Amino acid sequence: MLQQLASTQFASSKLASPQFAPPAATPQHPVQQTAAAVTRLERSAQPGTSERPLYLLLISLHGLIRGQQLELGRDADTGGQTKYVVELAKALAQQPHVEQVDLVTRLVVDAAVSDDYAQPIEPLGEHCRIVRLPAGPEAYIAKEQLWPYLGNFADTLHAWLKQQPRWPDLIHTHYADAGYVGVRLANLTGLPLVHTGHSLGRDKTRRLLAVGMAIEQIEARYHMIERISAEEDTLSHASLVITSTRNEIESQYELYDYYTPEKMAVIPPGTDLQQFFPPSPEPAAADPSPIQQEINKFLADPTKPMILALSRADERKNIIALLEAFGQEPRLKALANLVIVMGNRDDIRELHEGAQHVLTEILLVIDALDLYGVVALPKHHQSSEVPAIYRSATASRGVFVNPALTEPFGLTLLEAAASGLPLVATDNGGPVDILGNCRNGLLVDPTDRVAIASALLAILEDPQLWARYSQQGLINIARYYSWEAHASRYLTAIRPIIEQHRPPERPPASGRIRQSFDRAIFTAVDNTLLGDDEGLEALVKVITAHRRAFMFGVATGRRLDSVLMLLKRKAIPAPDILITSLGTEIYYTGQLFTDVAWNRHINHAWTPQVLKRVMDEIPGLTLQPKSEQSRYKLSYYYDAAHAPPIEDIHGLLHQQELSVNATYSFGQYLDIVPARASKGQALRYVASQYEIPLEQILVTGGSGGDEDMLRGNTLGVVVANRHQEELANLSEWQQVYFAAGAHSWGILDAIHHYNFFQRMSCSVA
Template sequence: MSTNPKDLYIVLVSVHGLIRGDDLELGRDADTGGQILYVVELAQALAKHPDVARVDLLTRLVDDERVSSDYAQPVEEIGDGARIVRIEAGPPGYIAKEQLWDHLDAFADNTLNYLRAGERLPDVIHGHYADAGYVGYRLANLLALPMVFTGHSLGRVKRRRLLASGLSAEDVERLYNITHRIEGEELALASAERVITSTFQEIEEQYELYDHYQPEQMRVIPPGTNLSHFMPPQGDEKHSALFDELKRFLNQPNKPMILALSRPDKRKNISALVKAYGESERLQQLANLVVVAGNRDDVDELEEGAQEVFHELFVTIDRYDLWGKIAFPKHHARNQVPLFYRLAASLKGVFVNPALTEPFGLTLIEAAACGLPLVATDDGGPRDIIENCNNGVLIDALDTDAMGTALVEIISDKDTWEQLSAAGLAGVREHYSWDAHASRYLEVIDPIVELGRKDLIERRPAQLKQQLYRSRAIFTDLDQNLIGDEQSLREFVGVMRQHRKLVKFGIATGRRLDSALKKMKQYGIPEPDFLITSGGTEIYYAPKLTVDDAWKKQIDYHWTPHIVRRVLSEMPGLELQPKTEQSRFKISYFYDQENAPDVREINSLLHKEEQSVNVSLAFGQFLDITPIRASKGLALRYISDRWGIPLEHILVAGGSGADEDMMRGNTLAAVVANRHNEELSQLMDKERIYFAERPFAAGILEAIEHYDFFGSCKGPDDR
């Protein structure tokens, strides 16, 4: 190992996928995503740094007639001092990363032979993803070298998404070898002197789930941006075929362009941007709106979530009659993305990221590198980017008025636009270029490769796994439970943070997702592990509000909302709530107790019309109709089953009729004092339902104490 930090030899390990220096096959399959581009550009950037003598990027040798022969070459030079070295392991053919686990020990052994045969050992080994993290753990311990780890994505988080997609725990294990992956990540975290992440949010919400989580070893270094691809306008953008394509949509194509570019995903919140544009006559006068939302041939052939997004977009565009002012192209190639940014910048436009949650925000950096000012959600990565670059405005993604105002202020003032554009260009060069990334990277690893390794962290004992799997949960309604007394709410949030590794936190509300998120942000309520919205018809999981598509498919059973609306259209005392309170699986009415029939009569009438539905009344004035398989209680039990949390270890705090089926049965239940006289008074004689003496969140804290929830998890009579 070198004792001279000016002569570093760095080994990067990225085992799976297809890696070569040019013409990367990104998107070929699930194993050839952004990580492949990242490790190649990282190797090239580090090799250019004057303190680095050599960089080897180690990957698996693939000799397979189904793929290019490039991947069978043992060594490929990819720049001065940088090369790809391909190591044999397992069968010669190309196999998916989930099938590589049995061959990683052979990969590590063959790599050991390669390194020992060299003129010198590396100064540091950096493993990328769980498989290379495992290899890195083996090599670092065998060679007594310092190790760095980047997870890119993590198994515990992936497991959440797979469960949300409808796979069973057994299928997740069989198809994805998720236990191997998590164990590999644990070993990498246990061995790594430094863990490099893209954002602080990634550290707090993902790595903290692991036994060997050590915040002292974490360092945030945002990925670099290729400034040879993403650059300011070159002067020929308006003569491109892309601009000709956009002009088909626009009556006045030379207006400034408001650009949004994302997947057609509900969490990207594109419809809020279209609504903000539609509600602002001034904005429509000033600029056109261009929405690039993936590629589509036929919307009906897309997956269900994307269909919903496009349907909402089409309806919103039509509602505000935005035809001729908005471009909505059906197709674009990956290599056209930089041109979209440059074209928008040449027209003095703005890039908008209105996502509900945004852990990093790579598109913001790309747009800034092309000279576009930014308007972005006040969350995660955008906060860091705009703070570093000072080139835009952070907005509440659910506040369409604020979004529209921010866009008008930037577009209408040429001096402001020029100032933000220039600041973004300078900020990207300073903070988000590959040169900046390489310099920051070396600042992180230099101390751990110095003679004596003086900066090694002092490791704390690992947390217990059973705690990190969190076998208990607290679910509560939002309105009149959490919200109502800010002091007790702050106390409750503090208690949940103190026990976050022991207990999962869930919110169950009748509100739609956007409405619930707005209230949570207003009152400083942290994102829950589970968010049940629209009266139990939608389930979302932290940390990225991943929707449970399997639940949506499960409840779409004999659900014919148009018949429900017809049957109830002439019923006295019922008035449909605004469209903002309706959703695909929930029909909501205002309920007039003096004129409307009893809820049981409404239910009976719908059953006579062969409508299999649930009817619930909240606060005596809000009536919800949902599919027969959907309610807060059914959603909670679905989560309990899929996540392996016993109902006996779930504390439910509620207070309206819509909460009743959450509270019956084997859950531990509580009704806060301000809601005793509402729809749940009939439950006062039920076992396992505690009626608190204090209101709002203070009542939940009282119930936690009553049930000794963090201890025995039983009521006083059962201890």
């Protein structure tokens, strides 16, 4: 798979700035004329040509992403985010100083969805493509089921990136799942991380609790603990967080421990002004389009103004309230038709439970209020027909309405405004900013049905107000919400971050192992390698017998002097690699060269004195002796009877804006190291330097400090011991084997389980 993907590498980094063809047609409508003016203004402010062209990596994992005919509304995972990332990638690739944009997502091979999602590479235009990599099962699965496979995806993406002509200049992750992957990549490579949340777990939890869902139900359905933890980590690592609205920062990100508004930038997404524009002033064709015919068959008088709502079949979109507001106001029913476009369906009974409930309730309300002939609920439409639906509503002098209980942004509002439609929208979330900038409609309380009806009547019954809102929307949508403007502001925001970036260095040649290996064994020490002398003796015999066939490494929380003493006392063969002090130090044995490049890499944002002052205030923590401390590790004894829960300590560290990695192990130790350091990250660094595929590395552990070594594409094994419950959450993760044998017996068990010495050799460069 990686070889297939690597064959489509992008062109040399000496690529000249791309040339852009003029628009296919001369702009005819006000929105296009204004957009052209904004484009000229933004281009004139672009950075000078002396700056090197950029390679940008976007990551968006869940849902179904392709370049054409996006299946918006197919399910809860294929909504505005999928459209946003595709449009963002294309817009950035068109900027003069961008060399390449890769949008990385998940490869899906599933007969239930299009073959498009099984294509490893899909071009989106010159210098831009979708890259699909495997993550877990081939089938299309919901985003909540992706968590066990994110470590694998991160490792696969890192391997793919190493095959490209050069590293990206920046990683931009979208949503919590991609954030998890991005943090792992940023820590390993040192690349700067930018993040867009789209929606946030703490805010969603708050809303779910408000509608009566119990915490246990929320966790079982949404894996919210993992999601929020990933969001906190992503916020702590990101150099920049891009939001769509100021409201998003103040009401959603404010809920997080790592809340740093100074690292957040409001850059509203754009809309495609070549696709969304108002109808021609020429009279409409005699024969309506297929989608208009589909709508018309529901309506007694299709010539009336159209109140248009376009959304997923989701309770939060609040379409039932809109329907009741319309049906309970006689003037509104007499004046206009209500058209509700909610994805595609053949049979409501075949939809998922949430969509079934919403659509069934809509049909019940239509029947209860006798709205036959004035409400249209088309069953099918193509995404390519959406612009025509907007233009049809504009031609009828209708209104677009978004009554959602909360709307993080509202891309449909931009599309409607670019089509010339006045807006009525919820006063909760992104629409506040959109209508504030565009001045093209009215905000309403989405729970007040009378207010919704009154706002719709105010616009529909006043032709002058309708015309003013329509014109102001056309002008201001191009000024504030074109993709050209978004891409320009985006590049302005990320340039300083990229310029400050310093990539990690390779270790000195004198420290490298001369022998090439195609596989390796890395093991933890306490309660893993050690713990049963008879088992250790048996394992040592196996290691000695195959010593030249694999790299042998030890990864431990102990300091170098301590682990060397243990290895000598237990007559354990000298490892090729020693990862000590919980992944903060890497030694190449023989002459015990230290990897100084790794030390410089992990030193990023490490402030031990500040950290110690914060930790001194926490009860139940006692600093371990100096013999257990090191330059990049602070170690404490943890007294569960007096100390706060580990989760609360993590929260406090985030609140203090400390980007660190805190590990709890053996039921009594709390170790804190730089964010870029851990056993797992050090192991992956070594594997990368020596080009040993992670799929050929057997990794053994037995406590919480070993967790990130075991996640991902390594051959992970948890040995049996009294602390293995600290790794119980890995039971759902792909490729982690729980050995029946204890300590070294468990390692021998894993060697047999994975058929380690007989595995097919991988080529070594």
